[in-house]
Amino acid sequence: xxxRREILHAYHVTFAVARRAGVADPxxxxxxxxxxxxxxxxxxxxxxxxxAMDVLGERWTVLILRELLLGPKRFTEILSRMPSIGPNxxxxxxxxxxxxxxxxxxxxxxxxxxxxFGEGLRVPIIGLxxxxxxxxxxxxxxxxxxxxxxxxxMTVAIDPRHLAGLALECDVDAGExxxxxxxxxxxxxxxxxxxxxxxxxxxxDAGTFIALSLGTEKPSTAGESGRLAVDGDxxxxxxxxxxxxxxxxRHTAGQSA
Numbered sequence: 001x002x003x004r005r006e007i008l009h010a011y012h013v014t015f016a017v018a019r020r021a022g023v024a025d026p027x028x029x030x031x032x033x034x035x036x037x038x039x040x041x042x043x044x045x046x047x048x049x050x051x052a053m054d055v056l057g058e059r060w061t062v063l064i065l066r067e068l069l070l071g072p073k074r075f076t077e078i079l080s081r082m083p084s085i086g087p088n089x090x091x092x093x094x095x096x097x098x099x100x101x102x103x104x105x106x107x108x109x110x111x112x113x114x115x116x117f118g119e120g121l122r123v124p125i126i127g128l129x130x131x132x133x134x135x136x137x138x139x140x141x142x143x144x145x146x147x148x149x150x151x152x153x154m155t156v157a158i159d160p161r162h163l164a165g166l167a168l169e170c171d172v173d174a175g176e177x178x179x180x181x182x183x184x185x186x187x188x189x190x191x192x193x194x195x196x197x198x199x200x201x202x203x204x205d206a207g208t209f210i211a212l213s214l215g216t217e218k219p220s221t222a223g224e225s226g227r228l229a230v231d232g233d234x235x236x237x238x239x240x241x242x243x244x245x246x247x248x249x250r251h252t253a254g255q256s257a
Contacts, residue, residue: 055100060085061093062125065114068103069122069152070178070191072111077191126156130251147174147209151189154213154244157251160185162243168236169196174209182240200232214252215245 043050102118171194179194211217222228
């Protein structure tokens, strides 16, 4: 991998040439990124935030990175989680992210993974998700809700003090299959089943998981109604949901103040 500064410089030079020539983005494999006036959609400001938005501001880019925050993904896995993007646009976005060193591509499985450079976006992107949580005042659309994304946001929102002394390996089936691991005062969330031989299992629908995470329902109530099944360390799972609810209250209270 080239020095990151060289990559970013080459990226901006490429688009400067494209702007002057009024041609399609040479990194996109023929997919145009010019507007109806023939200009590449870039801010053109020597500002770190503007430079970041030159890359991240394209539609779908942040959502692609959102998927990779949950672990490596194949092209088809990313596409299945947001089919409206279409294969051509997804190819375009991944090619750009790969060219500037945000993602790497492994062979022969062709899995896309965040690089160390890309991992630098973890906290900012999850922070956007937490900010967006305060905009969901009309409730959650259970037909599109994703429990794994709520759990991912909790990795940043949760107070580490609530995880002190807690050790948990949890396999969650809540529409999406994902794992939650708590160790050394930190929470990690990854797509797919737990790799542990004997994890605690949590089974519920996405709406129930989100209600438990936001503190609008208690695990005991959901369990009694048959909408939540926990097998394994029930106490540890309950403690984790309590920590989720505390984090949700703190973040939504700060936004509504």
